[in-house]
Amino acid sequence: MLPGAALKGLVLCAELALVVLPLIVGYEMAKAYGVFERPWKRLRPALAVIGLGPGGLVPLLAGVFLGLLYGAGILVSVxxxxxxxxxxxxxxxxxxxxxHAVVEDTALFVILGGSAFWILAPRLVMALGLTAWLARRGRRRL
Amino acid sequence: MSAEHTASAPAGPLWRLALGRSLGRSRKFLWFLLINILPLYVASDLLVTSGALAKISGFLEPVMSLWGLPPEAAAVLLAGMLVNLYAATAVAAPLALSWQQVSVLGLILGIAHSLIMEAVVVRQLTRRYHALTLLRIVLGLGAGWLLALVLC
Known part of the structure; x- marks a missing residue:
């Protein structure tokens, strides 16, 4: 029972490593080359809809792709x-x-057999909907 | 934008710096898997195969069935919300869940995970981090319930 469980656990760990290690390299490369800090002008109108000015893009990208904990440095300081x-x-x-952390979080449950679409799409729709609604309400509080 | 987010020391091409950092992070991540996730998986597997988890969580059946989930999945939700998604993965893997059930769990926990750790970061952005943590739990469970209605 125990050796079987340990073996299956190792397989899970290997699967997680296979998915996450390339992500770590990708994130670090993107970060080093400033991908999250590029002022993509075309996104400005979309940012305005969710109540963010141009300065909000970098922290938003850092959070969406890197996650709250990993992206916290960029997020908070910027x-x-x-x-x-x-x-x-x-x-x-x-x-x-x-x-946030859309790639990593989704991948973890896809490894277990979940549907990437149903895990990710509702989150995106809710995040956009909530922030757009807040922006329309103007400066009134949550 | 300041350069501190990109390269702090000009000790070679950017890709080499990034690769060096990736190696450090990867090594830490592998240790994290072996030291935390593997034992958690083994514990979860033993609890599941011995039937102990089903016995302990049996009383949760009416609640968990709202999300089309077996009562044992409550342990997955707890692990994800209080610890992190890797812990949730380790607890969920031995449960033999359907893809619909995994998707429901993924949606709930995608929105509401690592609540305590991440509240510390959210606090740096807004003083209303308590309200936002509550929002995550409500949104996550609400969205998961809707998804269960659609898929299950």
Missing amino acids: SREEGLADSERLALAVFLVTC
């Missing part, structure tokens, strides 16, 4: 440097608590 307004910080927080 939102300070850019002097994000309180409403922008709230929009960022609401979006990210609903939807």
Whole structure:
């Protein structure tokens, strides 16, 4: 019983490593080359819809792709440097608590056999919907 | 944008720096898997195959059936919300869940995981981190319930 469980556990660990190790390399490369810090101008109108100014893009990308813990360095320091307004910080927080680390989180459950679409799409829709609704409500509080 | 997020020391090409950092992180991650996730998986597997987990969690059946999940999946939710998604994966793997059930768990926990650790980060962004943590739990469970209605 125990050796069998340990063997199956090792298989799970190997699967997790196979998925996550390439992600770690990819994230570090993207971070080193400043992919998350590029001021993609075309995204500005979309950012405005969810209540973020241009300064909100970098922390948003860091959170969505790197996650709250891994991306925390960029997330927090950039939102300070850019002097994000309180409403922008709230929009960022609401979006990210609903939807962050999209690649890694989704991959973990896909390994177990889950559907990537049903795990990810509802999170994205909810994050966009909630922040767009907040932005429309203007500066009134949550 | 400041350079501190990209390369802190100009000791070679960027890709080499990034690769060095990846190696460090990868080694830590592998240790994390072997020291935390493997024992957790073994414990979960023993609890599942011995029937102990089913016995302990049996009373949760009416609640968990709202999400189309077996009562044992409550342990997955606890592990994910309080520890992290890797812990949830280790606890869930021995349960032999259907893809629909895994998707429901993935959606709930995708939204509401590592609640304590991540509240510390959210706190840096807004003082309303308590409300946001509550929002995650409500949204996660709500979305999971809807997904269970759609899939199961």
